[in-house]
Structures are given as structure tokens and as C-alpha cells.
Amino acid sequence: MERNKFDLDELRIFCALARGGGFRAVADDIGLSASALSRQIARLEERLGTRLFNRDTRNVSLTPQGETLLRLAERVLNTATGAGAEFDAYLAARRGRLTIAGLPSVTAGLLPSIVSRFLAEHPDVDVQINDALSDSVIRSIEQGEADLGFTAGAVETSDRISFRNLLSDRFVAVGAAGGTLSERRSYTWSELVGQPFVAMARGTSVRNLTDAACSQLNLLFRPRFEVAHLATAGAFVAQGLGVTALPVLTLPVLRSERLVYRPLTEPDLVRQVGIIWRAGHVLSPAAMAFLDLVRGTDLSKEVPEPFTQQG
Secondary structure, rough: HHOOOOHHHHHHHHHHHHOOOOHHHHHHOOOOOHHHHHHHHHHHHHOOOOOOOOEEEOOOOOOOOHHHHHHHHHHHHHHHHHHHHHHHHHHHOOOOOEEEEOOOHHHHHHHHHHHHHHHHHHHEEEEEEEEEEEEHHHHHHHHHOOOOEEEEEEOOOOEEEEEEEEEEEEEEEEEEEEOOOOOOOOOOHHHHHHOOEEEEOOHHHHHHHHHHHHHOOOOOOOOEEEOOOOOHHHHHHHHOOOEEEHHHHHHHHOOOOEEEEEEOOOOEEEEEEEEEEOOOOOHHHHHHHHHHHOOOOOHHHOOOOOOOOOO
């Protein structure tokens, strides 16, 4: 019913009088005159249809109805205070949830150090990482399933997607230690494609760029193996079943001491790694704080150097 609807201010005034025990003293504390306070309480009692206070010439005391309302009012005010504090924490990016979608090669090679720095400043933010292929990353941003996305390759800014380029991720040749890439030198795409080749599956950013490089050179590209996961490609190459070409950011996924990495030229192939978010929509405070961190970080320092301590 309408009569049982309260605003927080009148509940605070009611609770102050219930705890204070006198109109004049409470009125002074809350900055009202005693008569104004009396009128507010009278209007509340009239709307509720019940007496909340027993009054005499010196003091006021709660009626049973007033005692019941006091318990309920304190519960409401405590909840409101807690909700206000929680929302303040959300606005300050101290609380909340952040969902990041990204290509596995990017999330593995780039995100760990960035997320670590973010959580050092925002330890109570719940961060979720969703690994996905490029089309799925873009779709998750468009549909609002993720706040931010890390992609590779060209992504055009549109009325649905905002894009910021972050760094260039160059391709290198990958082979087994003691195998066909044992010479410490640069290798060309023609040399690499002429050997048994372990390729990433069609539809991946790595495969799209590999196909483009071969097309540019008019090379017949017939990979010996096609695999969906980077770890599988690394295991096949380490076993001596072929060679491959991968961007530097993918190399931490391979984690094999039986692999060597060589410069890859003619052409020098790079993929552009960037961050995307939903255009025309306000980012959450946590997402905005993460985006600011990314913008303020020299990400080229996060890319591993593959040619140190190589056999």
C-alpha cells in the first residue's frame, strides 16, 4: 500500500528520535527545529495510521508499533548503507566483474603480466578470461558477453566495435633442435614451406596470415599436418614431424626445450594485435581501469625475445 512506502530520510529521522528520546535534543542534532521534527513524525504517523511514539511533557517513548518499525527501519538503513558502499567500490573499480575475450596466443603471451598488475591495484575485481577464435572474440564484444577483447589482424572501427592497435607481432620459423633449422641464420618462407609443415587450422589468425604470405609469393602450400591448438603444433615440431611459422606471442604456449626459433624473412610477416570494446556503450569502471592500464603500458616489452639462448 502507498502508506507503507518510506524514503530513507524519514526513516533516518524516525530512528534518530527513537534512539535520542527527546524532540529538542534530536532536532538540534539533525539540524531541524523541534516543531518541524514534531510535524514530520506526525505526518509519518498519520500516513501509517498508527501511533509510533508515546509523548509526555518531557520525553517520548516507542509504542509497540514504533518498536517494530525501528527494527525494520534499522534493517533497511543498514542495507542501504552497505549497498551505497558497495556501489562506491564498484565506481572506484575496487569491486565488480571484468570479462576479457581473446585469442589463445594473445591471452597466453600478453595477458598474464597485465592481469597481474591490474589485480595488484584492484584485488577484489573478479576477472574472467575467455579464450576464443577471432570471430568469436568480436561476436562476444558485439553481444555484450565480454567487456574487452584482444584480437589479431585487421579489425575495422565501426558503429559496433572500437579498436586500438597495441603492437606488431612478427612471425618466426620454428623447428626441432638439431633438425632442418639448426643453422643460426634467417630463413625465408620459400625455404620453410618447402619442408614438411605443421599448419594451424583454417579460420585462425595464424593460418590466415600464413596463407596470405604463401599467396603473395605464389607458393604452393600443402601442409603435412593441420592442428587446432598451438601446443599440438609445438609437440609435432619438437618431435621432428615438420616445421612451422608462428608469431612471437604464441611461443610461451609451446614451452619446449626441444624447439629452436629463427628469424623469418621474404616477406617479413607481422600480425597487428589490438584491443576492442563495444562502441557506443559505457564501459564498467573495472573495464575502463583495465583499458587505461593497457593504454599506458609499453606492450612491446611484454613480447618475448625468441632468439636468446638458442641452439
